[in-house]
Amino acid sequence: MTRSPSLICKGCWQNLRLPVPLRGIPSLPFRAIGLKPSRMNPNTCTFCELAFTTIMRARNVDIDASVMFADLRGYTGLTETLQPETMSELLDTFYDACGNAIWAQDGLLNKTIGDAVMAVFNFPVKHADHAARAIAAARLLQEDCRVRFAEFARTHDLDEGSLGVGIGIDSGTMKFGEFGRSHRDLTAIGTVVNVAARAQSAAAPGAILVTQRVHDRTLELAWNDEGRDYTLKGFEAPVRLYAAR
Amino acid sequence: MTRSPSLICKGCWQNLRLPVPLRGIPSLPFRAIGLKPSRMNPNTCTFCELAFTTIMRARNVDIDASVMFADLRGYTGLTETLQPETMSELLDTFYDACGNAIWAQDGLLNKTIGDAVMAVFNFPVKHADHAARAIAAARLLQEDCRVRFAEFARTHDLDEGSLGVGIGIDSGTMKFGEFGRSHRDLTAIGTVVNVAARAQSAAAPGAILVTQRVHDRTLELAWNDEGRDYTLKGFEAPVRLYAAR
Numbered sequence: 001m002t003r004s005p006s007l008i009c010k011g012c013w014q015n016l017r018l019p020v021p022l023r024g025i026p027s028l029p030f031r032a033i034g035l036k037p038s039r040m041n042p043n044t045c046t047f048c049e050l051a052f053t054t055i056m057r058a059r060n061v062d063i064d065a066s067v068m069f070a071d072l073r074g075y076t077g078l079t080e081t082l083q084p085e086t087m088s089e090l091l092d093t094f095y096d097a098c099g100n101a102i103w104a105q106d107g108l109l110n111k112t113i114g115d116a117v118m119a120v121f122n123f124p125v126k127h128a129d130h131a132a133r134a135i136a137a138a139r140l141l142q143e144d145c146r147v148r149f150a151e152f153a154r155t156h157d158l159d160e161g162s163l164g165v166g167i168g169i170d171s172g173t174m175k176f177g178e179f180g181r182s183h184r185d186l187t188a189i190g191t192v193v194n195v196a197a198r199a200q201s202a203a204a205p206g207a208i209l210v211t212q213r214v215h216d217r218t219l220e221l222a223w224n225d226e227g228r229d230y231t232l233k234g235f236e237a238p239v240r241l242y243a244a245r
Numbered sequence: 246m247t248r249s250p251s252l253i254c255k256g257c258w259q260n261l262r263l264p265v266p267l268r269g270i271p272s273l274p275f276r277a278i279g280l281k282p283s284r285m286n287p288n289t290c291t292f293c294e295l296a297f298t299t300i301m302r303a304r305n306v307d308i309d310a311s312v313m314f315a316d317l318r319g320y321t322g323l324t325e326t327l328q329p330e331t332m333s334e335l336l337d338t339f340y341d342a343c344g345n346a347i348w349a350q351d352g353l354l355n356k357t358i359g360d361a362v363m364a365v366f367n368f369p370v371k372h373a374d375h376a377a378r379a380i381a382a383a384r385l386l387q388e389d390c391r392v393r394f395a396e397f398a399r400t401h402d403l404d405e406g407s408l409g410v411g412i413g414i415d416s417g418t419m420k421f422g423e424f425g426r427s428h429r430d431l432t433a434i435g436t437v438v439n440v441a442a443r444a445q446s447a448a449a450p451g452a453i454l455v456t457q458r459v460h461d462r463t464l465e466l467a468w469n470d471e472g473r474d475y476t477l478k479g480f481e482a483p484v485r486l487y488a489a490r
Contacts, residue, residue, distance in 0.1 A: 039429055060333055076436045076479075088305055088420065091434060095425025112430045113358050114438040175333065180340025184284055185357045189336060191321045193359040201478065233446065234321075 005037070010106065011048035011124035020045055040108045040186075041125070048124040049186060050178075060177025060189075065122040066134035066214065067170055067193050068107070069200035070098060070141060072115040074163045086156060091115065093148050094165075101141035105133040110186065116200070120188055123176060131171040131210075131217040135244050138167045138208045146206070164205020169244075170196040171213045198232035199241055208244040215242045250282070255351065256293035256369035265290055285353045285431075286370070293369040294431060295423075305422025305434075310367040311379035311459065312415055312438050313352070314445035315343060315386060317360040319408040331401060336360065338393050339410075346386035350378040355431065361445070365433055368421060376416040376455075376462040380489050383412045383453045391451070409450025414489075415441040416458045443477035444486055453489040460487045 009020040021027040022037045022045060030036070030045075038044045072094045079087060098117045102109045106125040111118040119137065122130035142165060149163040174190035195211055203209040209230075215223060221244070229238035254265040266272040267282045267290060275281070275290075283289045317339045324332060343362045347354050351370040356363040364382065367375035387410060394408040419435035440456055448454040454475075460468060466489070474483035 042427070062329060075434070076439050079435060084307060084420065087434075088424065091424040092426055096427050099425065099427040109428050111356060111358055112424070112428070112432045113356055113363065114432060114434050114442070118358065175329065179333065179336040179357065180344065181337055182287070182341050182344040183354050183357070187357045187359060189320070189332075189359050190324060194321050197359070 006043035009043070009045040009048060011041075011044035014125055015048075020047070038108075040110055041103055041106070043103060043106070044108075044124050058177070060175050060179060062173055063123055063176045064130075064173055065120050065171070065176065065188070065192075066130045067174070067188060067196040068102075068119045068121070068134045068138060068167060069169075069197045070117045070119075070138070070165055070167045071200055072163070073166055073205040075115040078158070078162065082156065090152060090163075093152065094145065097141055097144045097148060101137045101144060104140060105137040107133065107137055110188065118188075118193075118197075120176065129217075131169075131214045132221065134169045134171070135208065135210065135214070135218060135221065138169060138244065141165060141167065142206060142208065161205070166200055166203035166205055167208040168196045168199025168201070168203055168241075169208065169210040169214050170199060171211070171217055194234060195232070195239065198234065198239070199230075202230050202232065202241065209241040210244055212240050212242075251288035254288070254290040254293060256289035259370055260293075265292070283353075285355055286348055286351070288348060288351070289353075289369050303422065305420050305424060307418055308368055308421045309375075309418050310365050310416070310421065310433070310437075311375045312419070312433060312441040313347075313364045313366070313379045313383060313412060314414075314442045315362045315364075315383070315410055315412045316445055317408070318411055318450040320360040323403070323407065327401065335397060335408075338397065339390065342386055342389045342393060346382045346389060349385060350382040352378065352382055355433065363433075363438075363442075365421065374462075376414070376459045377466065379414045379416070380453065380455065380459070380463060380466065383414060383489065386410060386412065387451060387453065406450075411445055411448035411450055412453040413441045413444025413446070413448055413486075414453065414455040414459050415444060416456070416462055439479060440477070440484065443479065443484070444475075447475050447477065447486065454486040455489055457485050457487075 012018045012020040102119045107119045107121040110120050121134045145165045153160050170192045172192040174188045174192045176188045178184050199209045225243045227240045227242045232239050257263045257265040347364045352364045352366040355365050366379045390410045398405050415437045417437040419433045419437045421433045423429050444454045470488045472485045472487045475486050477484050
């Protein structure tokens with residue numbers, strides 16, 4: 001599912017009621033001053049990426065948000081058998097599927113880390129139901145990848161099950177912004193980020209594991225999973241995770 | 246240890262013999278066309294970040310390089326007890342120490358991921374001894390953080406041992422460049438990246454764990470560690486890791 005990109009910046013519109021053109025001729029004067037669609041969310045602008053510094057006058061802020069980690073399982077194993085160009089095509093496909101799914105829910109594709117992706121929901125475009133949106137993005141991503149990977153497996157004569165995506169989601173308060181004086185880079189920090197990353201590690205290919213906090217914020221989703229306790233690296237107590245379908 | 250930043254781009258000089266000014270008045274016309282010091286390595290320019298696309302005419306290339314992951318242990322635990330401003334100061338300190346250590350060895354601070362950092366050595370500034378340089382950066386980072394964290398612990402009345410850095414390094418061929426058509430972001434992909442990340446997970450606070458490949462490329466370092474086999478997530482066979490001191 002590819003939506004046509006927004007013509008004005010959703011972040012500037014929501015936060016400042018400013019119609020900042022992102023595309024077409026009206027966007028040209030804005031581009032001249034360095035304002036263009038964000039790589040992390042093409043429906044917002046590069047100014048929004050730094051909105052907390054310019055508007056909130058802080059280098060980083062505490063936000064309530066959801067974090068999703070998605071990891072392409074089987075990628076490194078295939079490196080042994082497939083051509084580099086084919087591997088590159090596979091990763092392009094995965095990242096594109098991530099972008100589509102995350103942006104459809106107004107999320108921020110914050111980082112690509114090797115064959116994994118980290119997304120933040122509720123910044124800069126805000127939605128009170130960000131936990132539900134993260135789950136919706138995860139489901140769309142799984143569905144989309146199942147189709148795309150099945151085709152990829154057929155084309156390249158691979159086992160159907162050799163590729164899959166593992167996803168973990170947590171919600172709560174985190175620090176978001178720029179850290180470090182000499183290296184500037186947007187990132188989110190806090191237990192929520194670490195738990196989401198660990199939940200992703202625990203997820204089998206094709207699975208979406210979410211925390212109690214995500215579960216409790218999305219009771220309308222009619223959960224039919226009672227959860228299971230997982231031992232996650234770095235956490236002494238077992239962590240209860242729920243499988244979203 | 247803070248070195249004064251390079252006046253010309255080290256990457257453009259090494260690869261193209263072009264003296265591209267990064268600072269001062271001579272840099273102004275270059276800044277006007279968007280060429281400025283890279284955030285990932287302030288001694289190279291933003292053009293170098295994309296050198297493979299413009300010079301090598303490929304979106305991503307196979308390079309021989311070393312990857313280092315460094316993780317700030319104890320950070321999330323402290324979130325419970327310390328003020329947000331203090332936590333932010335701690336992370337600033339860690340990222341600054343990372344930048345200093347990585348850039349002193351001409352490495353690229355490629356990503357910050359929560360309380361972890363990923364660095365690549367041998368791009369865009371090339372050095373045949375990149376494995377030794379990654380170890381040198383790791384040692385400097387450990388040393389620097391020991392001093393900085395001891396002071397931080399004293400100032401904030403914490404246990405000396407509550408903060409530490411775990412580091413993992415691997416060397417070899419990886420894909421480096423941009424992946425994805427809709428989201429553009431520099432990253433490195435391959436087994437080397439995954440092994441380095443897992444080695445970091447296995448490292449105790451204060452430790453530097455490197456792989457057999459890194460060990461064998463740096464025999465001049467007079468290793469007095471015989472290595473130990475570790476079971477790393479995602480790898481069926483045990484992986485031998487060596488502690489660098």
